[in-house]
Amino acid sequence: MSNNPRLSLGPILYYWSRDDVFEFYRRIADSPVDIVYLGETVCSKRMLMRTDDWFDLAERLTAAGKEVVLSTLALLEAESELKRLRRICANEAYLVEANDMGAVQLLRGRPFVAGHSVNIYNERTLRLLAEEGLKRWVFPLELAVGTLADMQSARPAGIETEVLVYGRLPLAYSARCFTARAHNLPKDDCQYRCLDYPDGLTLSAQDDTRFLALNGIQTQSAQTCNLIAELERMRELGVDVVRISPQSRHSDRIIDIFHRCSTGGMEPEEGGRHLERLMPVGSCNGYWHGEAGMQVTQAQVRELSAE
């Protein structure tokens, strides 16, 4: 029988002040997450946290017993971004999460993690990257449980699978900054407006349906993906790690709820009810069920336990 998946905390996707970041991770150090991903993955202009600050945090969290992974930029355009990436990839203390094939290239031959913006849609891709040193991969956000099951039965030995189970979904990356655009500012003079939106800037359709969240050059779902009802299924499928994406408030409570639900201290239904109150806009889980990502589908938990 498979073990309970370990709990990870993904990288902070938003732009928070340096103090807020340090304070956030001070609390995370005492939380029951097993793995912490650290670093800027969205915009290279977000410089309040320097690379050395991230290494400093990595040390503190390691000392607190966490496994630390350094996460990297998803959209690499400038040489300065590659330079910073090379420094992170060359570090010998921590595992690195590649979020672009450029990072995979720099990490070849060493153990690494592939984030969800590295497209691993089939077992041949997974096998090839395993030859290159891949140790853990994050399941693509838009794929369904059926594909996960197929991938799990075909994955090479020793490869860990991680699934995002909670957070606004990163859906796209652009050269254009949509937060700056919302303020009529050019990207080169963005005035760091992202600092005003610690969970992204919600975008609605003209009928007021909340739809997306702007986060600088990244576009996210307005709804928060929540797969707490699927933890049991993930355990059955041998998922090794489940990922929670940070939000500006309640992350410690969210972690606690997932921890209790995965260790039997709370029913997923109850956990789900608590989580609904902690999200910026409401939840979605359509991708998991093979539907539009924004859909909400009632979990079919009982069907599985009847097997």
Next chain:
Amino acid sequence: MDLVSPAGNLPSLKAAVDSGANAVYFGFRDDTNARHFAGLNFGPAKIADGIRYAQQRGVKVFLALNTYPQPRGWSRWQRAVDQAADLGVDAMIAADIGVLDYAANSYPELNLHLSVQGSATNYEALRFYRERFGIRRAVLPRVLSLPQVEHVVNNTEVEIEVFGFGSLCVMVEGRCILSSYATGLSPNTYGACSPASHVEWRETQDGLQTRLGGVLIETYRDGENAGYPTLCKGSFCVAGNTYHAIEEPTSLNTLALLPALQQAGIRAIKIEGRQRSPVYVAQVTRVWRAALDACRRDPESYRPQAEWMAELGKVSEGTQTTLGAYSRPWQ
């Protein structure tokens, strides 16, 4: 610089060839390529005719096999690679690492191009595909500035192809799942963005509404030209303002940049629009042929001619709708 034109069907392919394309690109009639639209693309008989028509006239043919197979679909993509090799195409354009790996191993003589859907924006990523699969060429995502494009060219042995004209993806291609968030179908999984099967048109008191997957994308008042509801080109509301929050319905046109692109060492210019008509393909190919020839002859005195711009203006996406009141310059 070569001119690479779209061929959604046999008449378009002939139009591209006859109008001066150096190469045409097309796909099979299924979800193995990123223009998986009803009535578009090539079955087995037409594809052989098309390849013959182009190659007899010295025009190269590139087959797009640029979506991402999942385990259950894998054998179909594998067969498509086999067919591409059998057909004797001049290159196969692919994105998925598994597909590239299968092609490189099974058909070492088959030229491989990395599709824009492969999402490689930097030379380190290109180095991976070059070293693992021997790709000869890559199509760059539409996210780089001209100096950034030039920097990529200067740091890779891979030939670089860029988009010159057509509908504009604002997001880095291959890693945009906005479409599947609203519809369940994306370029990566299904070969279409904002698929027609999920489009609704609704007359309301406020005007003509277009929806995608139930999400209101645009409302057209009386007299406004209605456009196709591509998700990222809709009008949305952010912090109390309603505008084209992501992008206006507009086309890319780099005619004015040709000398700089030539100077940067770009190998080929790609025209978007396999879903467009043979008339579009002929018009755009003709203009770009004339422009490329003029630029090659004398890059110093090259200027985009007014008649070229007018001709391209007629077929641009921007003519389908007005620009939003809150429109802003790109950066």
